[in-house]
Structures are given as C-alpha cells and as structure tokens.
Amino acid sequence: xxxxxxxxxxxxxxxxxxxxxxxxxxxxxxxxxxxxxxxxxxxxxxxxxxxxxxxxxxxxxxxxxxxxxxxxxxxxxxxxxxxxxxxxxxxxxxxxxxxxxxxxxxxxxxxxx
Amino acid sequence: xxxxxxxxxxxxxxxxxxxxxxxxxxxxxxxxxxxxxxxxxxxxxxxxxxxxxxxxxxxxxxxxxxxxxxxxxxxxxxxxxxxxxxxxxxxxxxxxxxxxxxxxxxxxxxxxx
Numbered sequence: 594x595x596x597x598x599x600x601x602x603x604x605x606x607x608x609x610x611x612x613x614x615x616x617x618x619x620x621x622x623x624x625x626x627x628x629x630x631x632x633x634x635x636x637x638x639x640x641x642x643x644x645x646x647x648x649x650x651x652x653x654x655x656x657x658x659x660x661x662x663x664x665x666x667x668x669x670x671x672x673x674x675x676x677x678x679x680x681x682x683x684x685x686x687x688x689x690x691x692x693x694x695x696x697x698x699x700x701x702x703x704x705x706x
Numbered sequence: 707x708x709x710x711x712x713x714x715x716x717x718x719x720x721x722x723x724x725x726x727x728x729x730x731x732x733x734x735x736x737x738x739x740x741x742x743x744x745x746x747x748x749x750x751x752x753x754x755x756x757x758x759x760x761x762x763x764x765x766x767x768x769x770x771x772x773x774x775x776x777x778x779x780x781x782x783x784x785x786x787x788x789x790x791x792x793x794x795x796x797x798x799x800x801x802x803x804x805x806x807x808x809x810x811x812x813x814x815x816x817x818x819x
Binding site: 623626628634635636637641681683685692695697698699 | 739751812813
C-alpha cells in the first residue's frame with residue numbers, strides 16, 4: 594500500500610520557472626526522502642530530511658517538512674529541461690538504515706525548453 | 707565508485723516460466739532491499755536483507771516469490787510459475803549502516819506474456 598500521496602500528479606512548466614511538488618503521508622516517520630526517476634531508469638536519491646528537521650537545501654532543491662500536517666514539499670528552482678522526470682517521496686518509520694521505504698505514486702514533471 | 711547493478715535489464719517470460727533476477731549491491735553495504743514497481747505506480751517493498759539474513763519478507767506477494775543472499779553480497783529474486791500480474795520493474799537498493807539513504811539500481815523490467 595502507498596503511504597504517501599504527491600500532488601499535483603502532473604506538472605508542466607517553462608524552463609527557468611520554479612516547480613513545487615507536495616507530498617502527504619499517513620503514519621509517523623523517521624525520515625522523508627525525495628527521489629527522481631527518469632523514464633526507464635532507476636531511482637536517484639535527491640535529498641533526505643529527518644523528522645526533527647523543518648527545512649533543508651541542496652543546490653537548486655529545497656525541501657520542507659511539517660510533521661504536524663504530515664506533509665512535505667520539494668521546490669526546484671530555476672528548472673531545466675533535464676529536470677523532466679517523475680518525482681517520488683518516500684518515508685520510513687524506523688530509525689537506522691534498515692527500514693523499508695514506503696513510496697507515493699509520484700509526480701510527473703515536464704519542463705518545456 | 708560503482709553503484710548498484712542489476713541483471714538482466716529486461717526479461718521476457720512466458721506465463722508459467724521461472725525467472726531469476728540478480729542484484730549486485732554497493733560494496734560494503736550490509737542492507738539490501740527489493741521493490742516492485744508496477745507501471746505508473748511508486749515502488750512497493752518486497753523484502754529486506756541484513757547481510758545474509760532475510761529479516762523482512764512481508765511484501766512478497768505470494769509463495770511463488772523467493773529471495774536469497776547466501777554470502778551477504780549478491781542477491782537473487784526468483785519468481786516461480788510467472789503470471790501476467792508479475793509484469794513490473796523490480797528494483798534493488800542497498801544502504802550502509804552509517805546513513806539512511808537507499809541507493810537504487812537501474813531495475814529489471816519483467817514482462818510476462
């Protein structure tokens with residue numbers, strides 16, 4: 594079963610614009626991670642935010658976490674055509690590196706050149 | 707360094723055939739996960755190994771699915787008597803004890819005719 598739900602399901606923007614994607618989840622978490630998946634490829638890890646963190650940055654990525662609302666957002670600034678991909682949020686519920694991830698259904702991002 | 711590798715990348719099987727999918731994790735990673743990703747969906751957890759021990763197989767959909775990691779490195783996911791509903795991308799991920807990030811391989815796309 595899917596833990597998270599991302600919205601929107603699909604997003605189309607112009608190159609240079611910012612893209613904001615949201616994720617909601619149902620149960621308590623230890624970490625929340627965002628992954629990117631290009632067509633026909635595996636998942637690439639983008640960023641991890643822990644349950645005691647509220648915001649994190651990595652390059653053009655900014656992720657926020659609101660545990661009271663059980664939601665997270667991923668912001669990609671100054672988007673590029675190469676950012677076109679599916680984006681997934683994933684949560685785990687146990688401390689340590691041994692926890693299975695529960696994914697949402699994903700958001701399809703299209704960046705028009 | 708080398709990432710997670712999986713083979714074959716593509717597999718076509720006739721219904722009723724047995725298949726074996728291989729995963730080579732990142733060297734030194736003790737945790738190994740298998741996920742199943744249906745078309746248009748997020749990955750769903752199948753099973754987890756810590757070294758050679760299979761600690762969680764709660765996601766395996768039926769007793770036709772079997773996974774092993776006999777020497778604590780390479781893992782094989784075997785599906786017996788394949789059915790059309792087994793068609794999916796099978797993803798393998800590994801992680802180290804010092805971080806919570808799971809690193810994914812490119813996946814094996816299984817098509818059952």
